[in-house]
Amino acid sequence: MNEGMKQRDHVVIIGSGFGGLFATKALKDAPVDVTVIAKTNHHLFQPLLYQVATGILSEGAIAPPTREILRGQRNAQVRLGEVIDIDIESRTVTSWTPRGTQETPYDSLIVAAGSSASYFGHDHFAEHAPGMKSLDDALELRGRILSAFEFAEIETEADARASWLTFVVVGAGPTGVEMAGQIAELAHRTLRKDYRRIDPQQARVVLLEGAPTVLGTFGEHLAAKATKKLEQLGVEVQLGAVVVDIDEYGIDVKDSDGSTRRIASRTKVWAAGVASSPLAKHLANQAGLQVDRAGRVPVEDDCSLPGFPEVFVIGDMMEAGVPGVAQVAMQSGKHAAKVIAARAAGRDLPEPFKYVDKGSMATISRFAAVASVGRFRFSGFIAWLFWLVIHLLYLIGFKQRVTTLLHWTISFIGRGRAERAITRQQVVARRALNTLTPDQSGRPDRLRFPRR
């Protein structure tokens, strides 16, 4: 704030996920200028990512361009860039694209960079069991899953064929349950009559979970319902099963009785854990704080970084005793925006951030879901209808809603899937990308060496 004419504050928001987007929108009428810096050009509707991975939806249906969403918000601009440095003393964000590095000063900062798959220290799992966090992940898994059936069809040796027809999903939270259910429906319904040498109905789908129940946060009743429905679909639910190792040909599992066994499988999906963006540790180091086991940084009750009231850390990146779900990201993003708006307007600050649990839900197959809202538990068709309406409402953009509804009609009423083309990028890209040295990709690697 200068003497004389008051300058508008500049708010930088890192990330275009639920947190970043809802924070930006909540600043629409605030007397500030907002710059969103994100490493993708789109907002990703993560709850439906499994439908991209299993060929129901196209990328565009769940990933509208962020700048299109914010087209009408005149105080917001969007910039492509991967943030590689935040200097909270000089209040500067450094972002990188293949076309150069840029420094952006801020008055207030909202860090909403989210999380990525965590392999609990076993980083070599990543190559064999992609996570489910980005469009690239989903497209790669789509390519792997559909290719597996193609390779099974041309495989002449029985054991090898069986391993192509065995799909293992690690982790039975909502994403894992939804992936397992959809792979089963793909194999047993969509592909049923498409092959001549293999019978896709013989495909095994194994859902591995280290805990003693699926959907741990949904309670015993819904967990039992979900397990029953998954088994009806032909999914093998294996509980108390901890992954020991993963390689190209299979997965080693330790059961609760201490014995180990191997599942021969060429296609593995990782839905077992996430860790915060490394930006959380980068901030913690500068603020003299420790991150928790999931890499999250502790925050004040207004979601700000302790000692730095102009820096907010929200969603999956904050350690605040709340789950890593979309609702937390949305609500904490809005809260940070409210604090910034109140300060800019000289109004009273809002009450401390309090997460309001609006419930959770997971689909298992078409026409079957489980939902937990307040004290109520739904399952079956009613829960599925509820899931459908809520997801259509929360999807961003009219175009996306219409195309999604059409593709759901194709997949749930019919038995087809609109997106079954395998591209070479999907199949080869991950390996190719992994062979790029940091030098070839051009990306500086400053984040690995935080300055303090």
Place this chain on the structure above:
Amino acid sequence: MNEGMKQRDHVVIIGSGFGGLFATKALKDAPVDVTVIAKTNHHLFQPLLYQVATGILSEGAIAPPTREILRGQRNAQVRLGEVIDIDIESRTVTSWTPRGTQETPYDSLIVAAGSSASYFGHDHFAEHAPGMKSLDDALELRGRILSAFEFAEIETEADARASWLTFVVVGAGPTGVEMAGQIAELAHRTLRKDYRRIDPQQARVVLLEGAPTVLGTFGEHLAAKATKKLEQLGVEVQLGAVVVDIDEYGIDVKDSDGSTRRIASRTKVWAAGVASSPLAKHLANQAGLQVDRAGRVPVEDDCSLPGFPEVFVIGDMMEAGVPGVAQVAMQSGKHAAKVIAARAAGRDLPEPFKYVDKGSMATISRFAAVASVGRFRFSGFIAWLFWLVIHLLYLIGFKQRVTTLLHWTISFIGRGRAERAITRQQVVARRALNTLTPDQSGRPDRLRFPRR
């Protein structure tokens, strides 16, 4: 044919494009078994590839799985594989996938492997100006085109920004005209209000053509109509302009007066020429024939390889005085199938192959197209409606027709485009794939050394 019980002949068809697919379908009732071997899992509706490249359509809309199309044809099976060898003496096809090599014997063979972009000996153009022949090409171009606007938005230097906002399409046949028109509509209509620092309406779209006219095969009248419409859209049509060199930053052009100049442009599209699959030369070598300049092999008047009446070469691969268009592929594929079916059933052989020109058309923008059918010439809205109906009719699959119609509504009535998400694969994959050595990709390289 054995004595005693007659065995059914085995027909192998290489390729799942228009030629391979129409040949397979035409063998539906013939007393033969058909194996389609293709290197993609999908049939590609190439005439709409430019709409995938410019964000109107998703991959699935123009690329249904080949095995889904042929699900109901009980005498046909589909196998993934890239054909790396054809031995026309022992009648064996060798195909390769990352999972192994397979040999397939045949009684009759239809080679319908199509064509790919030709850079007339300048292979280094490929990295900077992708062609428009596969889904991967289209997705890569989509990523490049949409990224160019993102990079322009963060670019601070005026010349560099201008080169990000300059798009050059090389070749003014139907594909080039359609690409140029759609890039112009994307920039000037869809993206108009999405940016804060750049004005997408300032984007330059340059259409380069070495010949003195666009759409050379359509005649003077329609060429003039198309040129006028392109210029109304803001496309700079540059005729008599021959490409001398292409690099990352621009393109060197030689004009008809002999002078050379440079266009600074970061995004180039190659729509200038195609060459037959190298399988044509492989066959020609074995049969003691010469391929023509486009790499095509001469055929008999029944589309068979001279000296090998059981081997048919069709579509873009055959030298038969016909253009390289979808109709030729369909008709020659059907013709080869008829010959095979007649022989298998012991019926009279059909008349020699004769291409029936059903006309040609190109869209320039929404509501504007040119079409040439027999002696008739259409342009404007009528031609566009005609284009729309014909393309919907020829699109394979009900799902594809419905989703395409929906996306056209979004793009032509509205001004949006449903597929604007940029993935990392699209932007980085080509460079990454190029760094793979043959050894890393695992693909044997026998085709480069034809055996005779």
